Amino acid sequence: DAGITQSPRHKVTETGTPVTLRCHQTENHRYMYWYRQDPGHGLRLIHYSYGVKDTDKGEVSDGYSVSRSKTEDFLLTLESATSSQTSVYFCAISSAGLAGVDTQYFGPGTRLTVL
Amino acid sequence: GNSVTQMEGPVTLSEEAFLTINCTYTATGYPSLFWYVQYPGEGLQLLLKATKADDKGSNKGFEATYRKETTSFHLEKGSVQVSDSAVYFCALTDSGAGSYQLTFGKGTKLSVIP
Numbered sequence: 270d271a272g273i274t275q276s277p278r279h280k281v282t283e284t285g286t287p288v289t290l291r292c293h294q295t296e297n298h299r300y301m302y303w304y305r306q307d308p309g310h311g312l313r314l315i316h317y318s319y320g321v322k323d324t325d326k327g328e329v330s331d332g333y334s335v336s337r338s339k340t341e342d343f344l345l346t347l348e349s350a351t352s353s354q355t356s357v358y359f360c361a362i363s364s365a366g367l368a369g370v371d372t373q374y375f376g377p378g379t380r381l382t383v384l
Numbered sequence: 385g386n387s388v389t390q391m392e393g394p395v396t397l398s399e400e401a402f403l404t405i406n407c408t409y410t411a412t413g414y415p416s417l418f419w420y421v422q423y424p425g426e427g428l429q430l431l432l433k434a435t436k437a438d439d440k441g442s443n444k445g446f447e448a449t450y451r452k453e454t455t456s457f458h459l460e461k462g463s464v465q466v467s468d469s470a471v472y473f474c475a476l477t478d479s480g481a482g483s484y485q486l487t488f489g490k491g492t493k494l495s496v497i498p
Contacts, residue, residue: 310490311490311491312428312473312486312488317485327485361428374430375427378427
């Protein structure tokens, strides 16, 4: 199994509070991703990173920010949590090969509930 | 843009039945195709992949063939087991379009009953 951990694994918070989720990898992979999983939507990309301090937006980035100050850590921040951000959040990592084939490996997920 | 469409679930099968989960895609470049599986309470695991037309990915008795002419990547297994009960996601990356992002289908929940 790829060395990916997420913390916390479960969190309950209130509307309007800031929340930070952490993804940590031990694989030294260049690419890191944050997804959210919601019923009927599958997984949708929030933000991704292609190197230290290099990040870009995904499909559903509104209300989220990210930071990557070290290769191994990718943080997802909800500046002011809303109930629509209740979801399961997955981190993924990948190391694109010469052919550009990008197999992503996923962490165990963080279940976030915003009341 | 890129998109993946997979059959709606849930799918309920008896043990040892034949499984097909349909997946079709649209892509602007040269996609690689994947099937991921998510067991209850866990993250996603790569099940199999194919990187070019006519490639067949296989793992744990599951197979899928990359069909460019029909833009499909259907998942099949000849004899399912109770332990195959999970949610299955079809996905693609389109590195030829300059992106390494994964685009997922919505997932198909499979339940296998003894």
